[in-house]
Amino acid sequence: MPDRPTPANPFGWIGEEAARRARAGLVRTLRPRPADSPVLDLASNDYLGLTRHPETVGAAAEAAQRWGAGATGSRLVTGSTALHAELERELADFTGFEAALVLSSGYAANLAALTALTARGSLIVSDAGNHASIVDGCRLSRAETAVVPHADPQAVRKVLDGYVPHGHVPRGHAPDGHAPDGRDGRALVVTDSVFSVDGDAAPLAELAAVAREFGAGLVVDDAHGLGVLGDGGRGALHAAGLAGAPDVVATVTLSKSLGSQGGAVLGPAHVIDHLVNAARTFIFDTGLAPAAAGAALASLRLLRREPGRAARARDVSAALHRQLTAAGLAAVRPDAAVVSVRAPSAEAALQWAADCRTEGLGVGCFRPPSVPDGISRLRLTARADLTDAQIAGAVDVIVRTAPAS
Known part of the structure; x- marks a missing residue:
């Protein structure tokens, strides 16, 4: 495909842009989820667990x-x-x-x-x-x-x-x-x-x-x-x-x-x-x-x-942070419901997130250019409806699949 626009192909430049993204490991893809996914969701922003209430x-x-x-x-x-x-x-x-x-x-x-x-x-x-x-x-x-x-x-x-x-x-x-x-x-x-x-x-x-x-x-x-x-x-x-x-x-x-x-x-x-x-x-x-x-x-x-839902979301994020840092991971102390866990590279973060999904856990993966500081990480979102057992299970998956630093 041409790498520049031509009269016959004004969007020819897109091919080179796509190749550049692929070389940098920055290709984004859509992954439609089924309505009844068995994956435990720590990637969405459904902080209070209300989207299916x-x-x-x-x-x-x-x-x-x-x-x-x-x-x-x-x-x-x-x-x-x-x-x-x-x-x-x-x-x-x-x-x-x-x-x-x-x-x-x-x-x-x-x-x-x-x-x-x-x-x-x-x-x-x-x-x-x-x-x-x-x-x-x-x-x-x-x-x-x-x-x-x-x-x-x-x-x-x-x-x-x-x-x-x-x-x-x-x-x-x-x-x-x-x-x-x-x-x-x-x-x-x-x-x-x-x-x-x-x-x-x-x-x-x-x-x-x-x-x-x-x-x-x-x-x-x-x-x-x-x-x-x-x-x-x-x-x-x-x-x-x-x-x-x-x-x-x-x-x-x-x-x-x-x-x-x-x-x-x-x-x-x-x-x-x-x-x-x-x-x-x-x-x-x-x-x-x-x-x-x-x-x-x-x-x-x-x-x-039910105002206690807000406090529960904060408690869940604090529990995630506490257990992840106790396991030796570089988790940032959360002020609300988002917990960030640093990864050694963009490639490692992508693989980490993929390994978590294979183990039944959905997590977010943030990497350049989406992160202003250039540091790739997993992004976990606490939910008020998570049980203590689900929190512990999620931490276990994240720790077991963590890349070597």
Whole structure:
């Protein structure tokens, strides 16, 4: 196959790209799973074990029967139902924010928040470990983006120092608050609450303090915190005392702890109203399917009734870490439900994950370029519905199949 485009084959370059990926051991493949897989799942993000819960599944079926299989249009045309509005009200109330806006995915939620709250001339300060959806949101925003070292509030302060946000005049700058270099005065600090690779938590209180010092907004992707952290799983921002603050916006996904699909932006009501009018991934995207909205709402209500599920997810992740490190493996101490176990190479990580699957255990495998630090690892996700025996069995498989370091 030609390695460059030609009039007869404009996609000829793909062959060389595929060969390059194969040489680097970075080929990704789809592996459809059966509905009744016997593999013990420590690879998904079903932190609370709700995706197959009878109430969640039943609510999805009921919503599909009542509202139809799809939303039928964008939220601003025909895609908003009473079910979407109900989910938004309860999600905002549960997490402690004034308002919520449901979108078709957590990815779309991050794009919505970052593109609608900035513009060309704005400044975004983004953690080096942030999720790809945040990276893409920064790119699409057309804002100036400064990527800072991971979980480093002082690095954020250094970037913000000298920048003049709208209506805020730091020491040493003109009293009219004019922003230099054509900037529009808007500034955002954006971070994951819990980072998806190693499962460590961002220093949210310190980041909020730095952002406030310079009049910047704080946007936090709480995808891995909702349902796991905070009082009864209300999220990392609730735990940090930042939920409902006028300068804080959160994004979440409905596909992890709530066992469904979709995403949401949470924040002050006027911010949410602005997104309805300005966020392209909300305005021009088909609304979330009613079945997904119904399932997420049922899971949220179940979590309210059974808040111990959040603590159990944390206990399971702590048990995995404790037992793996006791066996001599390099596991990173988890702050939520993600447990990372370092591997000596990308090839070793791939083989390790494959050996685990052969032994009946599904684990995630993260390797370059998906990991910002270049270190390959297995990624385990704790589930609140795992028994102690299942935890011990999983640890046994991981230890027995571990590659030589």
